[in-house]
Amino acid sequence: xxxxLGIKVPxxxxxxxxxxxxxxxxxxxxxxxxxxxxxxxxxITSALKADPGETSKLAQSISPWPKSSxxxxxxxxDHLKKFVESGQLGLFANGxxxxxxxxxxxxxxxxxxxxxxxxxxxxxxxxxxxxxxxSKNPHxxxxxxxxxxxxxxxxxxxxxxxxxLALQRQLLVTAKQFVDQVYLPDVLAIAPFYKDWAGYxxxxxxxxxxxxxxxxxxxxxxxxxxxxxxxxxxxxSRVHPMDHKQITEFVTHSWYEYGDGDGRAKHPxxxxxxxxxxxxxxxxxxxxxxxxxxxxxxxxxxxxxxEVGPLSRMLVAYAxxxxxxxxxxxxxLKALGVGPAALFSTLGRIAARAIETQVMAGExxxxxxxxxANIKRGxxxxxxxxRWDPATWPREAQGWGFHEAxxxxxxxxxxxxxxxxVNYQCVVPSTWNASPxxxxxxxxxxxxxxxxxxxxxxxxxxxxxxxxxxxDPCMACAVHVTGPARQPITRIQVA
Amino acid sequence: xxxIAIDPITRIEGHLRIEAQVDGGKVAEAWSSSTxxxxxxxxxxxxxxxxxxxxxxxx
Numbered sequence: 198x199x200x201x202l203g204i205k206v207p208x209x210x211x212x213x214x215x216x217x218x219x220x221x222x223x224x225x226x227x228x229x230x231x232x233x234x235x236x237x238x239x240x241i242t243s244a245l246k247a248d249p250g251e252t253s254k255l256a257q258s259i260s261p262w263p264k265s266s267x268x269x270x271x272x273x274x275d276h277l278k279k280f281v282e283s284g285q286l287g288l289f290a291n292g293x294x295x296x297x298x299x300x301x302x303x304x305x306x307x308x309x310x311x312x313x314x315x316x317x318x319x320x321x322x323x324x325x326x327x328x329x330x331x332s333k334n335p336h337x338x339x340x341x342x343x344x345x346x347x348x349x350x351x352x353x354x355x356x357x358x359x360x361x362l363a364l365q366r367q368l369l370v371t372a373k374q375f376v377d378q379v380y381l382p383d384v385l386a387i388a389p390f391y392k393d394w395a396g397y398x399x400x401x402x403x404x405x406x407x408x409x410x411x412x413x414x415x416x417x418x419x420x421x422x423x424x425x426x427x428x429x430x431x432x433x434s435r436v437h438p439m440d441h442k443q444i445t446e447f448v449t450h451s452w453y454e455y456g457d458g459d460g461r462a463k464h465p466x467x468x469x470x471x472x473x474x475x476x477x478x479x480x481x482x483x484x485x486x487x488x489x490x491x492x493x494x495x496x497x498x499x500x501x502x503x504e505v506g507p508l509s510r511m512l513v514a515y516a517x518x519x520x521x522x523x524x525x526x527x528x529x530l531k532a533l534g535v536g537p538a539a540l541f542s543t544l545g546r547i548a549a550r551a552i553e554t555q556v557m558a559g560e561x562x563x564x565x566x567x568x569x570a571n572i573k574r575g576x577x578x579x580x581x582x583x584r585w586d587p588a589t590w591p592r593e594a595q596g597w598g599f600h601e602a603x604x605x606x607x608x609x610x611x612x613x614x615x616x617x618x619v620n621y622q623c624v625v626p627s628t629w630n631a632s633p634x635x636x637x638x639x640x641x642x643x644x645x646x647x648x649x650x651x652x653x654x655x656x657x658x659x660x661x662x663x664x665x666x667x668x669d670p671c672m673a674c675a676v677h678v679t680g681p682a683r684q685p686i687t688r689i690q691v692a
Numbered sequence: 693x694x695x696i697a698i699d700p701i702t703r704i705e706g707h708l709r710i711e712a713q714v715d716g717g718k719v720a721e722a723w724s725s726s727t728x729x730x731x732x733x734x735x736x737x738x739x740x741x742x743x744x745x746x747x748x749x750x751x
Contacts, residue, residue, distance in 0.1 A: 198741050233703045291702065336749050342742045470733040483697060483711060484725055491725040609748055613741050621736040621744060625751055631708060631724045647722035652714045655694045661719065665701055665710060672706025672726050
């Protein structure tokens with residue numbers, strides 16, 4: 198909308214948007230590592246066999262984090278034992294426990310389980326920043342075309358005031374401490390046991406980042422904190438400029454049809470969403486993968502499949518010479534004793550996510566201080582309402598909005614006519630990563646990354662989960678169907 | 693060559709299915725499928741563009 202109508206948001210709105218997105222990124226990455234991904238690498242049942250004294254030694258050797266005594270780890274282990282003995286593993290009930298692909302010693306497994314539980318408390322705390330700046334989480338409510346809908350006034354109880362800003366700073370410090378002292382050290386301690394995974398999961402080898410986190414209000418893509426660009430065929434010596442007009446979507450293998458045939462790809466401004474399910478009637482054994490087989494379209498950049506996400510952002514930033522990213526990436530590579538080529542892998546994806554979290558958690562404090570400085574010198578502007586009234590709009594307009602969401606490049610394209618939306622197309626991070634094949638038969642990133650992945654036992658395919666989870670899939674977080682009278686649409690009996 | 697299907701992939705947000713052909717202990721071919729229609733694009737058609745963010749952020 199702001200792109201379509203040429204609206205520039207005030208500096209305070211820019212900073213607040215960066216803070217909301219940035220803390221979301223930090224929280225999301227930690228949740229992904231501990232709660233969505235760690236159990237592909239950490240064997241819960243092995244943690245029961247650990248000597249808490251050894252776990253304590255290990256924890257103290259990698260970090261100054263204070264919760265590291267043998268007594269502490271013994272408490273965690275006792276809790277876990279109670280769960281297991283009662284036959285109620287709860288969160289941990291379904292796993293491929295005891296699978297030969299699990300390589301961590303019991304002491305490391307116990308440390309990871311303790312941090313899994315600590316991260317649950319931590320994430321609830323740090324996302325209070327969304328309550329401060331966005332009124333709630335998930336789905337902050339204070340966005341507004343032209344800026345934000347949150348009053349700034351250091352002396353008002355009903356505004357973003359001095360007390361709330363003090364709490365925010367404290368939460369940002371809490372966020373950074375956990376990332377520096379728990380998350381990143383854990384990733385670096387676990388990775389050496391899984392070094393072979395730096396050789397699996399590379400995928401398409403093309404990386405796209407829209408860039409994000411504007412450092413001023415010019416709207417200039419060169420003024421984004423995380424840079425924009427495209428890397429092709431793993432060539433880190435060259436970052437290509439990114440032009441959104443080179444993005445198109447195929448539906449050749451997707452359950453949609455285009456008005457003028459499915460062979461041609463369309464730019465999102467011309468995009469169509471005409472669902473046409475041609476798959477088998479459930480329950481079925483396998484999909485008809487030679488024809489259409491997914492509800493996701495196949496986006497391509499210059500005709501190529503692209504990986505998006507923390508790895509793409511870190512590679513584009515690294516290859517562009519971003520100072521903080523370069524230092525963090527080089528630091529992690531040195532700690533693991535590998536070169537940049539190791540990043541093109543399942544393990545690289547996990548490391549890049551942790552590195553990004555570290556760099557972001559540091560930068561958030563600087564952005565917070567900028568906001569405080571603006572307010573201190575009396576700049577309380579938060580919204581630009583010049584083009585709020587549709588009477589000020591042209592009859593027709595089109596724009597694109599971009600964001601680097603935690604999971605990757607997110608783009609929305611809009612066409613407006615007579616004050617209403619005539620076309621709106623979303624190409625979200627998982628559209629890129631989970632893409633099916635295109636008209637040429639080129640595989641999407643998940644599909645490519647799985648080729649060559651070892652599978653020790655096809656009935657316990659933990660290795661496939663490792664690579665797919667390393668992308669942090671998100672198909673649709675919160676699309677719910679409900680009727681106007683809130684009546685049930687359907688009832689499902691779960692046996 | 694055994695073909696396997698993992699559906700749903702758990703510990704993610706949403707609905708994802710992976711089919712894979714396994715040959716000699718390695719994945720020889722793979723297919724990724726989202727098994728859920730989202731349709732946000734259709735929900736937004738005809739609406740006031742100033743409201744779009746509130747709908748679209750639910751994705």
